[in-house]
Amino acid sequence: MDVVKTILEKSAKEAEKYKSVEVNKLVSIDLGALLAEDLNPLDPGALRSSTNDYLLNLTRDNTQLLFNQIWELPTERIDEAIVAKLPKQKFCLPRFKPVPRPRPLTKWEQFAKAKGIVKKKKSKLSWDEQLQKWIPLYGFKRSAALKEKDWLIEVPQNADPLEDQFAKKVEAKSEKVAKNELQRLRNVAKAKNVKVPRFGLTNPEVSSAKDLQAAVTVAKSSTASLGKFQDKLPKEKEARGVAAITPGATRKRKLPPISGQNEKNQNLNLVDEVLNKRPKINIEKAVARQINDEQAQRSDEKNRTGRKKGLRKSGGGKKPKNTNRPRKGKAAGGRKRR
């Protein structure tokens, strides 16, 4: 400290010759980052008239303030050099790049999270009753222990006696490993948003109706004329999302705009088509008319006989019912009937 003081005194004496080192100004200073921030507004007049000089002076003043503060810090001497101990940095420098995203969960992790399954820690070694020793859960000495343990495999009751049970076990294991690898790759692809190439349809025993529909759609368009002349079933729907593997398929486009008059004409044509499509002989209608005629006839006869009877009985006080007569030659519908 004495050294610093003598230097400071010496410099103070010398300073009288030079510019003043005292600057009175409010500047926020972060010593940890050796940073001075001058938030005071600039003097516009001076800035415009002599830009360089003004900025130079301002910077000098602010630097001076920073240095003044540094000199107030505790110092020590290390190897002929005076070193100030800087406090902790207060200024928070913003990141250049965004914070990395957390790793997306694998399919199992997602499932476990949804179901609330928590991973349990298993001990590395477990006591094996059969071998009477501690065997590891995985890794070194694990397979040796298993080999020792499974030196004999019982052939299941309904299994083929000539089948090699050891080979079967090895195969099962290797398949399990392969499946795990496939799932790992699938997780990686999902995390990196890579499009996995789709392989053809799986066998018909395991494929769903949707798969079959996709297969039909693709197969239909796989002709030389891209399926233009293929027949269509009455209620057949095209599979969706198969444009990528369908030859000649383009994205579904909106119907092109047409004028109102044109659309009206199109609609009228369609209406005509619909109305003319009706069968020439409408059996239902014919039967209904037949029944109606018969009934009318019967009621007519009844009325006639009724009238005779009525005449005999009461001398014709009753009005004959005559409204049910069939109207021949008139268009169907629209007429009321009581």
Place this chain on the structure above:
Amino acid sequence: MKRLSEERTKTLFEKLAKYIGPNVKLLIERPDGIYCFREQKDRVYYISEKILKLAETLPPNQLISAGTCFGKFTKSNKFRLHITALSYLAPYAQCKVWLKPSAEQQFLYGNHVSKAGLGRISENTEKYQGVLVYSMSDLPLGFGVAARSTAECKHADPLAPVCFHQADIGEYIRSEEDLL
């Protein structure tokens, strides 16, 4: 709002023809301007071209309804009439069924019309034809499908259904949310 595909237009006209027969043409050929059918979220709207032009300025996902909803296409591409179409179809009805005042409420609650509730029926109504249901005071109440032809109705059991319920004006209250 998009135009109906040809297939769907056909389905729509077939359905309308069941109720109003050749009068479907009158819905398209109107003296007061061009009217057309438009589709929005599987619902079919009957809309004049003037309003259509205004409606097309809105983004389709924000447009709830424009014109009159005639009905909707089901997932299996069948067309189902909504009660909102009643005011357009009632003037052109081919076959009508009039209900006795006692049966009106039953129908408006969504029940079929039995022989007992039948006031009158149009002559020459075929079996399974679309009919419009009226009250005795000629107020249109809804749509139905004739369960029996006119002749068969005559000898039907009083409790036997004569007209199957399709839509009624009670739906304006009962299923207000589903109508649009």
